[in-house]
Amino acid sequence: MQGWLPLVTPRLVLRLPSPRDVPDLRRSFRDRRTARAVGAPLHSAEERRDPMRMVVRTRREYRKGTDLSLSVVEREGGRCVGRVGLRGLDWRYRKVESLSYWIDPLRWNRGYATEPSFFLCQAAFRHLRMRRVSSQALSENQASLAVLHNLGFVPEGRERRSVVVKGKAMDMLLFGLFPEELLPPSAVGRPPARG
Numbered sequence: 001m002q003g004w005l006p007l008v009t010p011r012l013v014l015r016l017p018s019p020r021d022v023p024d025l026r027r028s029f030r031d032r033r034t035a036r037a038v039g040a041p042l043h044s045a046e047e048r049r050d051p052m053r054m055v056v057r058t059r060r061e062y063r064k065g066t067d068l069s070l071s072v073v074e075r076e077g078g079r080c081v082g083r084v085g086l087r088g089l090d091w092r093y094r095k096v097e098s099l100s101y102w103i104d105p106l107r108w109n110r111g112y113a114t115e116p117s118f119f120l121c122q123a124a125f126r127h128l129r130m131r132r133v134s135s136q137a138l139s140e141n142q143a144s145l146a147v148l149h150n151l152g153f154v155p156e157g158r159e160r161r162s163v164v165v166k167g168k169a170m171d172m173l174l175f176g177l178f179p180e181e182l183l184p185p186s187a188v189g190r191p192p193a194r195g
């Protein structure tokens, strides 16, 4: 799992998390909109308090070859604005259990999830020789569903009442992607973001 990292995309660099990311991660973790979108915080309370723990865990998972989660860093300015990952690398059947991503709410709706996800899925097929990539999104998470749809992910099922958020049961929608289905995002051509 090396040699092709970092991945450089038109506006972003995808690389292993580093201590340099900690101030930006700390700021992102304070924003509650991310947790609201997925029904619960994406990281443990310990990692939210001390993002360096997340950096260390991610690098350990990478060394073990179980997961590959990368920081999403703006080429212009070097700010860490989120994370995109291949969770659950199944080397036996050459499949990825979950494409995952979050982007700092200050940068939402600029194609910042779609752009790195496209290049990471491409790397999963080309460099890791994975056969398929799965992903999941809550039926209420419209932004995540749009990202998967725009990348070419194909709906494969619905886990009914999978998650209970504030007393409300929500369905989890299941998706899969094969190499020939991956679509280049139109967002890749968007101009560099400001502010």
Ligand SMILES: CC(C)(COP(=O)(O)OP(=O)(O)OC[C@H]1O[C@@H](n2cnc3c(N)ncnc32)[C@H](O)[C@@H]1OP(=O)(O)O)[C@@H](O)C(=O)NCCC(=O)NCCS
Pocket (backbone or CB within 6 Å): 033, 034, 035, 037, 038, 100, 101, 102, 103, 104, 107, 108, 109, 110, 111, 112, 113, 114, 115, 136, 137, 141, 142, 143, 144, 146, 147, 150, 187
């Ligand atoms: C999901 C998430 C990563 C998207 O990040 P982003 O950088 O805004 O994503 P992009 O800009 O690449 O694409 C967002 C798409 O969602 C669409 N979208 C955003 N909010 C929407 C809404 N309320 N209804 C419908 N579509 C919506 C955008 O229009 C865009 O689609 P388009 O390119 O066809 O116009 C971000 O919202 C996030 O971090 N959410 C919290 C974490 C999360 O949900 N992670 C995924 C599940 S674990």
